[in-house]
Amino acid sequence: MPVNLFAPTPASLLPVKGIRLGTAEANIKKPNRKDLLVMQLSPQSTVAGVFTQNCFCAAPVIVTREHLASGKGVLALVINTGNANAGTGDLGLAAARATCMEVSRLLGCEPEQVLPFSTGVIMEVLPLERIVDGLPACVANLAADNWFDAAHAIMTTDIVAKAVSRQILLGGVTVTITGIAKGSGMIHPNMATMLGYIATDAAVAQPVLQQMLIHASDASFNCITVDGDTSTNDSLMLIASGASGAPAVTGVDSAEFAQLQAAVTEVATLLAQAIVRDGEGATKFITVRVEGGTSVAECKQIAYAVARSPLVKTAFFASDPNLGRILAAIGYAGVQLDVQYLKLYLDDVLVAEHGGRAASYREEDGQRVMQQGDITVRVVLERGTAVTTVWTCDFSYDYVKINASYRS
């Protein structure tokens, strides 16, 4: 079960002016579930994206990059779950292009103004016919208050839908930011991870929007790991419809930029954490904070060694303060450390210092923290001022169960 993650309600999700969403049951992998989403953008919208760095980048990611580069603007996004259209070669590219063509026909725009996204099983042919059959229903129910349905329509092994809204005042005008995301396995950051869509009715120039997205993803989706597997389809999109009437954000030096960036980053962080809280088989939400490093890079290297270790993650699953495994993971992270100066905390409990167990450490204190749903592992290097935080979950029977039976 997801760890301290509350499902969104339809009322908790605010519509974003200039954005309409429509879903359908297209039977792509399983019947009787929403698995197809069309998002229609008002013509003045700007769009920014960050994508997977996987060499086996999926066909829709390739096509989305091409369409963004065409400079024709974006009027719609189309997203299917149940099939990733990855590892599908030329056939996959053709299917992604055909999907865009059908959406453009229904909405009366050009194919290059449509961005395609897919998630699901890899190396199986996209059932194009079912997608084409489902698209008219999506277009027929396009509405501004469909974010709740949209969050559900992009889920795969997710147990809980991930969606969050925020409002801020920008130049005296109320601006809304609403985001949805999906993902709970094959989660490890390399640029953006999984599918995420954040929309605002603020007006933001495209290069500024891209910079805002890079900042937000570096502080959120690029700080999580469930299983260390980087997906072929990872995409995070930031959309600014400009329909709020707030003054346009055209540079990165204004107070408005800072305000909007903070709100977008908060939405991205909550969505990213939601993905970990709903990580496949997760029973614990673990924050790994490494501080006092000589660089953020070395802090991140250590944080990820801890956050990825199957031995550390199974110990958390068992609520067993077998904390030597954390020391071992720190030790093999590839950073040359003098372990004499290192301190390891579990929440506020000092566990290790001077290369071994702290004199003050009592097993029952470790045990108490290990029972919690939310746990912070804090590694203090005491050799610099850099800090980083990474979020992960534990490794349970259910992770194996979910992934051993994923296609059945």
Next chain:
Amino acid sequence: MPVNLFAPTPASLLPVKGIRLGTAEANIKKPNRKDLLVMQLSPQSTVAGVFTQNCFCAAPVIVTREHLASGKGVLALVINTGNANAGTGDLGLAAARATCMEVSRLLGCEPEQVLPFSTGVIMEVLPLERIVDGLPACVANLAADNWFDAAHAIMTTDIVAKAVSRQILLGGVTVTITGIAKGSGMIHPNMATMLGYIATDAAVAQPVLQQMLIHASDASFNCITVDGDTSTNDSLMLIASGASGAPAVTGVDSAEFAQLQAAVTEVATLLAQAIVRDGEGATKFITVRVEGGTSVAECKQIAYAVARSPLVKTAFFASDPNLGRILAAIGYAGVQLDVQYLKLYLDDVLVAEHGGRAASYREEDGQRVMQQGDITVRVVLERGTAVTTVWTCDFSYDYVKINASYRS
């Protein structure tokens, strides 16, 4: 259950002239099991070692390195299971030194002539008293034909003992090589992995022996992974007693060097593979072969990305040819590839080419291979001549079970 791994019998293990072994039940972690081993070497023996690169290197590894560096020669090794004496600070170093002192007292040699090794739980204080109490029994039953007991005395979560013997003719004289090893979790190579001891009664000059060991470990223990976790205690030792009467191997250019190196490498490879076949929770033994790379380094990077992926490993556990996960792992390995030229085989079945599923691929062919206990994943890059092979196992419920309950 171990995958196609047959337990050694006492009769299958040949004594090595000049080496005697004694075991005891010292109650280090659990009662009624052999958990302490002393290995006594004849005075003319040479010894080579490779060790963990983990910064949280265990106390016995530090002391073993010191004692080897003392140049006083090695007359005994002492190995306990049940406690790793790692992450134990100054107290751990004192305990490792005290253990050597007690062995030296019993055998009448200097403490620096004794090498200590430990394996088991990390960050708990070594129960020195129990070890000291157990040592006299080890010394009392020192015998040349105790390899079978010795292999059992170093096990932790191993289900099957790992031990193998070979004989070759060296300069007309029969030479024996017998090796034992332990390990099934926290297994990922970074120099040598886990504990391994290979002994021969050939005579080999120390620098030559060290070179032979580095070659053997690079081709064996440095090619395996169970869970990607590198231990704090990894050590692989090669001992040459010189008691066979065969002409001494003093350089690396002789036919004798090549013969002996081949035999030592074969023993090391069988032991390393045995560790994977008995990997925690393993139900499949998987060979990942990457060929046609521009360098061995890039081949290894790709092979390990596949071999470490939890998603790939759970698919093998399920016997589910969800082979897109292998493509995804190749894609995120960090090697810039043009996937058009890549071919993926499962045993002799061509699965993927031209960036997608091969036209000839039939699901039932993949399914047939996935049912096997031994499976080869072959990745052909077609951009160079470098080749590498890595061995791993699948990821099952039992891996989680074993590691969630390790200390109980």
